[in-house]
Each structure stands twice: as structure tokens, then as C-alpha cells.
């Protein structure tokens with residue numbers, strides 16, 4: 001169900017409302033039957049509001065629909081992203097075009113959605129989180145542009161389109177990434193509204209750390225060093241993926257929590273949740289590299305084996321990698337138990353991270 005609205009080029013596209021209505025009806029009927037028969041079974045994905053009386057007919061069952069949630073966020077996120085890379089003077093047309101080419105090429109928008117969902121979980125609004133959500137997608141897109149460069153992974157397909165350097169040349173692609181990175185910080189500082197300055201500063205510091213030596217850049221260097229190197233261990237792999245992938249997802253959730261007004265303890269719970277889903281995200285990525293097609297992925301499939309990369313399937317095998325990803329997600333979800341129903345969007349996104357097809 002979580003994948004129903006994701007198209008081949010990763011866009012959140014469609015929701016079958018009739019199916020949803022049928023699902024709610026069936027869920028309510030099932031629940032009524034279970035109450036009558038005294039069965040303790042409760043479908044895991046149901047979010048139930050307490051019945052006002054003991055009569056089964058009055059039971060309210062509300063299913064959380066990730067499809068519907070993603071669809072409701074898609075429009076505002078895409079509009080905010082588009083507005084963030086508009087050229088305002090003719091001299092910047094080329095670089096803004098190159099930035100927009102990659103930023104608006106689709107993508108699942110997982111990081112922005114995580115940030116907004118975390119902010120809302122603590123009573124904040126989509127508007128409070130949006131500048132940070134945009135900034136995180138800018139940082140992520142910058143890392144994809146740079147990752148694809150000839151001096152790095154040397155790839156020519158990303159998000160179902162030719163990579164940035166194939167279209168604009170290596171020089172402009174590097175600069176488009178650099179511009180997006182610096183603009184991301186400006187964007188948070190300039191456009192975050194309704195949040196105190198100390199919280200905005202906290203978010204900016206988190207973002208900075210996630211890109212530096214203890215983040216994307218450090219993870220990428222270690223990744224390059226381990227390429228084709230025999231003896232790369234599971235611990236090495238974990239370090240690479242925590243820094244290359246998980247840290248940015250962690251910042252997405254933690255920043256959303258900070259902006260939404262979470263306490264330090266609540267932010268910490270969110271960080272633990274996000275570190276686990278971030279690692280699971282990369283394990284799923286390694287699995288998809290082996291099991292999915294380039295068409296479905298929108299990037300070159302089978303690249304890890306071709307470049308002799310150490311991956312989870314290589315070290316653990318496919319089935320054990322899948323079990324590890326599931327375990328990480330289960331552990332992640334436990335971290336959000338204190339937040340009850342308010343965590344429904346983040347919990348559903350956690351499941352989506354390992355159920356996704358691209």
C-alpha cells in the first residue's frame with residue numbers, strides 16, 4: 001500500500017480513494033467482529049480512537065494512509081523547492097538552471113517529509129519546517145550531483161535522467177552542487193518563521209555537521225578508500241553508511257523535532273529512531289542495487305558489484321541483509337512508542353523505507 005502512489009520516476013502521484021474507503025470500512029467491520037468475539041488481535045496499521053460506548057457498531061476505526069499523507073505534502077514541498085532555485089538576474093540563469101535540473105528531477109523527498117512529520121509530531125507546522133525541509137533536499141541533491149561526478153562514481157543516470165555533469169559539464173555541475181549547499185544554509189536562516197533564533201541556530205549547526213568530516217564528506221572519503229579493498233569489515237561498512245546516509249536522515253528528523261518544540265530528551269529519542277531508519281535505508285539501497293532494474297531505480301543498477309563495492313548483501317547475503325533491515329526498522333519504531341498516535345506518519349515512513357521499490 002505504501003508504494004501505491006510512487007511512480008516509476010519516484011514521484012508521489014496518485015491515491016485510490018475508493019480503495020481507501022473500502023479499507024476503512026473493512027477495518028471497522030473486522031474490529032467490530034474482533035470485539036464481539038473477544039479476540040485480542042489488532043491489525044498493526046490501524047490507529048484506533050477509543051470507542052465512546054462498548055457497542056461494536058459505534059467503534060471508530062481510522063487507518064493512517066501514508067499515501068494520503070505523502071500526497072498532501074507533495075504539492076507544498078515541490079512548490080517550495082521550485083521557488084528556492086529561481087534565477088533573479090540573467091547572469092545567474094545558467095547556474096540556477098543546472099541547480100533546478102537536479103533538484104526538480106523527482107526523487108522521493110524522504111528527507112523533507114521526515115522533517116515536516118517530526119515537526120508536526122511535536123505540534124509545529126508544515127510552514128515552520130519547510131525552509132529546513134527544502135535545505136535538506138538541497139544538501140541531498142548536491143551530494144547526488146557530486147557522487148555522480150567522473151572523479152567519484154562516474155555515473156550518467158540519476159532520478160531517471162542524464163546526470164547533471166552530462167548535461168551541463170563537470171565544471172558547472174560542481175558549482176551547482178556548491179551553490180546548492182551554501183544556499184541551503186541561507187535558506188534556513190532567511191526564511192524560517194515563527195521559530196526562535198536559538199532553534200534555527202541549532203538546526204543550522206546540525207546541518208553543518210551532517211555535511212562535513214563527520215557527515216557526508218567523511219563518509220564518502222571512507223567509501224572511496226574502501227572501494228575494491230579486500231578486508232572491509234561490517235564495522236567499516238556501518239561507519240560509511242552512518243556518515244554517508246544515516247546522518248542526513250537523522251538531521252531531518254531531529255531538526256523537525258527541534259523546530260516543533262521537542263524537549264532535548266524527545267529530540268534524542270527522534271535521533272535514535274532516525275539513525276536506525278537511516279542505516280536501514282542504506283541496507284535497502286544495497287539490496288535494491290542487486291534486485292531492482294535501472295528503469296525502476298532511475299539510476300544504474302548493479303553498480304556496486306561492477307565497482308567491487310563492499311555492501312550488506314556482499315557481506316551478509318541477501319536474506320540476512322533483509323532481516324537486518326527489518327530489525328533496524330523494528331528497533332527504530334520502538335523509540336517512538338512514547339509519542340503514541342502522533343508518531344503514525346514517522347512509523348509509516350519507517351516501514352516504507354524498507355518496502356520501497358526504488
Ligand code: GRG
Nearest residue numbers: 107108109143144146147216217220244245285
Ligand atoms: C561535497 C561536502 C560535499 C559532500 C558530498 C558525494 C558525497 C560527499 C557524498 C555521497 C553521499 C551519497 C550520495 C550517499 C547515498 C545516499 C543515498 C542512499 C541516496 C539515495 O537517496 P534516495 O533514495 O534518492 O532518497 P532520491 O532520488 O529518491 O532522492
